[in-house]
Amino acid sequence: MADKDEDAIRGTSVEATQIETDLSDETQDFRLLNHLNFLTDTASSSLPKRGEKDFEPNPTEFQADVLSASRQAMHNALAHPRLHNPNTQVIGIYAPEGPAPPPGVNLEDVSKFGGKGLNLHPDACVCVPIPKGQYFKTMGQADRWNRIWLLPEEALFLVERGSLDIRWPTEITGAADGEDAEELSIPMSLQAAYACFIGRGGLTLERYTVFTGLRRTGYAALRAPGWDDTQAESSMDRNQEHVFRYPQRRGAGLVGVLSQVFNWVRDPFCTASTTAGPAVGCGMHRNYVDVYRRLAMIPWYDPSLAAERDPLDTMPPFRVVFHIFKPSTPIKKTALPPPDFRIAVVNTRETTSIPTLEQIGTLLESTPLDPPRGEKMQRMLYMRLRNGYRNVILAVVDQGIVSYLRLADAAFGKEKLYETQAPSSASKRNGNYRNKKR
């Protein structure tokens, strides 16, 4: 996902090259953070350059001092408290039972207001009575009392970055009658927030890690229809199957075509054209293109023809769980644009092998067609191949460390090299077409 946009939105003045080495490499030296004065100087949010590391420990005092300084810096950075300025503080209330109307309103009253009352995500579990600040543009759902309801991952992320103060509901912690509930509600610790929100409504720690990793760098991440692992293909879609499905055997698609290829390899003489005689056939051949066209007897997979699959007709964890929007994509929560990326999250401790062809195939077919477009793609063969016709991103989480892999189905069969115009100068002498770029 390392594209230019990502660097641009980092909100830091770090050069792209430096970020690359930083992220792919190992633990960073927290001493670098000493250069920043977080508390007083909010303007200096640029990242410091990375430090040098040694090959192995030696008994010098210098090395010991540097290490202890690094550890102290790390300690200080991690010990930094999450504070809320009273003027800008945003308070949320934990709702362990899910969305509910405000105190004093009962649900029967709600139905009087046209039933629009609690049309909220059932997994929402934190209510922000007085929402302020920029975060709610891409997060949360408003109810008819203008309160914002947050999903567990949204609430936890805001707590973690110090932007939200969540309170235990007084129904849990108790408050004497007549006391001001907000005054006396207990702030939730970061630990409590993790304990309450991770594991709630399908939010695994791995999904949360991917969510925050992307949010931190400015992407908006929203749950995709495939979020719920326990859900199989919905019945409604099953009924409509024949309407949008390509008339192909179920489970064909990528796998089906591949097995056709393997069958052909095993028994190449089954093809009618070759039993009848030479593949190209006798007669006059006036150009190479005709010959090549006749020689193209191996069936190939055309991703642009594959039918779109229901997102739930996939095999978890190889199922899209997040829709990702670039920071530059304008988002209206009520009418979402198509996502810029689709992400499936894989935990290495639960899935220890690479996905099977069938898993990849169904996953890709569950994403919409995204053929290579634009002048650059038209011109450049390899960019076209790399872009593919459908794509999805696998976020592979190894104990908190995320690697992103982009899977795309390249359509080599669509790129007929023999039909491509050979470079004008060299082609005359040498009948064979050679691609300029190797």
Next chain:
Amino acid sequence: MTTKRIENPMPEPSQLTELIDSMSASTNPQTATTLQILHNLQYQHLWTSLQIHATPADMASSAEDPRPTLISGIPPHRVYTHPDEQLYMLERGLRDDDLRPERLFVIPTAQGQRWSLRRMAAVFDAMSDIEVAADDESDTVALPEGAKAEKLEEYYRKRAEADITKEWGSKRALLGMVDKGMGGEGTVVYYIVQEGEVKPRQN
């Protein structure tokens, strides 16, 4: 149009094939692998005093994974120097070529062979019991004189110590793997395998 008759459609067998044919009476594929790697060491890497050693008969073996064999020989240049040893030599102005040539074990393997830690450990354990025929060439190296000889002596003393403390690594062998798989063209690759955690070289 005349057709040229091809007298002999088969190419001449290679020297390697001849070697394997002549030396292995059995059809044991391990023997062929061993000979192929021996041939590679001798003619591509110019090793000398090559010997083939059998590993103890009690080692687990079956038709699929035959008993491993070992090769030993003397490389023309030192193949491996432990990083600490290298530093020690550097401080004394010694170069690899100043040292006596040393015999090194090679474990011949072929791609696709099934290995396990048990097998690797057994080969390493067997190495200490293998008796190597005396090297006739070791005496022919010209001994340096003067200050260098002293430094060398110092080095060998330290080396004897290091062999006990294992600070310069412990038992080591080359793993030679011949590419015999589908489309394999007989390339042999070599990896240094050492027992225990031996820190990597930095160059």
Next chain:
Amino acid sequence: MDNPTLPIPISYISGRYLLFSIDAVTYLRREHHICGVLIGTLSQLPQQNVFLGLPLELMPEEARLLVDKGVACIVDEAKAHGGMESLAEEDRRQYLRELESQGLHASRLLSDRRDQNREQVLKKLDEKSRAKALKAKEKKEDKDVSSPASEAKEEPLDLVAPEPTTSTPASKNTGRQQAMGVTPATSYPPLPQPNSSQHLPPPEVPLSYPLFAHLSTRGYFLSPGLRFGCQYVAYPGDPLRFHSHFLTVSSEWDEGIDLMGIVNGGRLGTGVKKGFLLGGPQKSRDEAESEAERVESVRTFSIEWAGM
């Protein structure tokens, strides 16, 4: 840096092992070479992924090692937080008072620092203008100006530290200070530490645990290795300051090893100046009475490309 009381409670949340206490994190790193992976957002630098903050995610192997050493215990955090329902009225009030005093302390500290900074800036401006006015004079005064400020910024903002007794100019303003809201890192207090009968059994570990424990015992710092194409990355010292030495893969004693895996590992390691370390216990789980016995039986092999 205070040493935490042992055993350190490791939070078990939805199948994962997490640490929220900074003292525990620092202590375990220093004394037991346990690094874990920071997965949280640093609230002071929330828009980047290079430096992350609490919580610290531990591999089950790390949690298990600490429990087996008697250094840590596992706490079911969802269950423990059920205790919020039974907080005594008095404890609740006292906790809220404590948070408020922390919040007040923080806002005082912050305004002090702001004042200090303002003074610095004014002083500098002042000196600059003076220097301009007296151009003939040599400008050597402004050299020692910056030191107090840089000292101040290296100090952590410690909420529980006693208030400084010396009165700074800013403390005159305390009357109109409003307490800042505080989100504490942990829930202890107000919750009482769960007693040992409530601790969970030691974590389940993968088959690679013996190799992990073996290397840890030998002083290596280990972290998850997938992004380097292995199981664990082994560092000879704290990864904060040292490059790793090994890309590590574990195998059972009789488990088949594809030789191509050795070649791949060897090549991968040599390319980044690391060794490839293959190892495992000689005893299978059926043959050993405990994981500790398996740890004892580990043998390892280091592999590098021979360069020929």
